[in-house]
Amino acid sequence: MFKLDRFFKGMLIGLTEVIPGVSGGTVALLIGLYERLIEAINGITTREWKRHCMFLINIGLGMGAAILIAARAIGWLIEHQPHPTFFFIMGLVLAIVPTLLRDVDYKKEFGAKHYILLLIALTLVGLTALAGEDKGNIIEIFTWQTYVLLFLSGWLASTALILPGISGSLVFLILGVYATIIEAVSTFNMPILITVGCGVLLGLLITSKIVRYFFYYHKSLTYAVMIGAVAGSLFVVYPGIPATLVEISICIVTFIFGFLVAYLLGKVNKKATA
Numbered sequence: 001m002f003k004l005d006r007f008f009k010g011m012l013i014g015l016t017e018v019i020p021g022v023s024g025g026t027v028a029l030l031i032g033l034y035e036r037l038i039e040a041i042n043g044i045t046t047r048e049w050k051r052h053c054m055f056l057i058n059i060g061l062g063m064g065a066a067i068l069i070a071a072r073a074i075g076w077l078i079e080h081q082p083h084p085t086f087f088f089i090m091g092l093v094l095a096i097v098p099t100l101l102r103d104v105d106y107k108k109e110f111g112a113k114h115y116i117l118l119l120i121a122l123t124l125v126g127l128t129a130l131a132g133e134d135k136g137n138i139i140e141i142f143t144w145q146t147y148v149l150l151f152l153s154g155w156l157a158s159t160a161l162i163l164p165g166i167s168g169s170l171v172f173l174i175l176g177v178y179a180t181i182i183e184a185v186s187t188f189n190m191p192i193l194i195t196v197g198c199g200v201l202l203g204l205l206i207t208s209k210i211v212r213y214f215f216y217y218h219k220s221l222t223y224a225v226m227i228g229a230v231a232g233s234l235f236v237v238y239p240g241i242p243a244t245l246v247e248i249s250i251c252i253v254t255f256i257f258g259f260l261v262a263y264l265l266g267k268v269n270k271k272a273t274a
Contacts, residue, residue: 003058009033010062017063017168018070018182019092024063025162033059038162038212041204071185078179086239087251091258093170093237096230099262104223114224121228125174126235139180147195153177154199155207162204162211174229174236 013033017024028034037059043052077085106114139146153175157168172178184192214222242248 006055006058007062007065010059011066012062013059014063014066015070018067018074019089019167019169024168041162042209042212044205067185071182075179075182075186078182083239083242083247084250084254086237088254088258089173090234090237091255091260092262093230093234095259095262097227100223100227100230104220104227106220106223109220110224114220117221117224118228118231121225122232123228125229125232138183139177142191147191149175150177150181150192150195151199153181154196154201155203156199157196158200158203159207159211162207162215170230170233174233 013024013027016027025034028037036055040052040055040059043049044056046052074085104110153172156175157171159168159171169178172181181192181196183189184196211222242251
């Protein structure tokens with residue numbers, strides 16, 4: 001049965017999934033949908049799959065509608081205002097790090113192994129900035145390797161709904177396919193959308209169980225990896241120094257604005273979970 005409240009909650013999650021650095025899982029937590037969403041994803045393979053599917057369809061329709069609307073705006077900004085846009089995203093990403101550190105209470109929970117994992121994750125993600133596609137460029141030549149990359153990108157990005165604090169769009173940015181996927185959503189490029197969608201679906205069905213296990217039974221280690229990955233993604237998002245003083249000033253403003261948005265969202269999240 002279609003339920004309008006679930007549709008609108010899905011829209012809220014979908015809007016954040018388009019913006020790198022803002023986690024759909026965090027928003028699901030804020031609006032009281034996180035545990036039910038995890039239950040539904042893991043319940044697809046049980047006898048009550050019909051009930052869980054109906055719930056996910058309501059949420060999915062809302063997410064799809066929001067993504068279609070937001071993708072056009074984000075795509076235009078990346079094409080016409082790349083530096084201010086990516087500095088805004090950097091602000092979002094930077095503000096997530098202290099939020100995650102606070103959530104896991106790192107002063108009590110973290111030991112040597114946690115910091116080692118954090119540094120490994122930071123280094124590995126940071127190094128992708130050297131090897132990946134230009135984040136502002138749209139892939140134009142498609143081979144079977146490209147579709148494998150898109151499929152795996154969807155698979156990895158699906159963890160964003162499982163782990164609050166991790167953004168699916170940020171995963172796309174790290175892998176160099178963000179602009180391509182945004183363009184595909186805007187132009188309804190079905191081969192790309194189907195490929196990414198299949199990766200997301202398989203990731204939710206399979207990887208969600210693995211991620212859920214580590215999140216609940218090895219939470220501090222999982223957070224260490226998450227924090228390192230998010231911090232390392234700053235190197236991936238960084239678009240370079242703007243050409244003019246005016247553009248530098250605009251980028252500083254958008255960076256601060258992005259930081260404040262994510263910081264305030266973290267504050268709301270803290271109150272909601274207190």
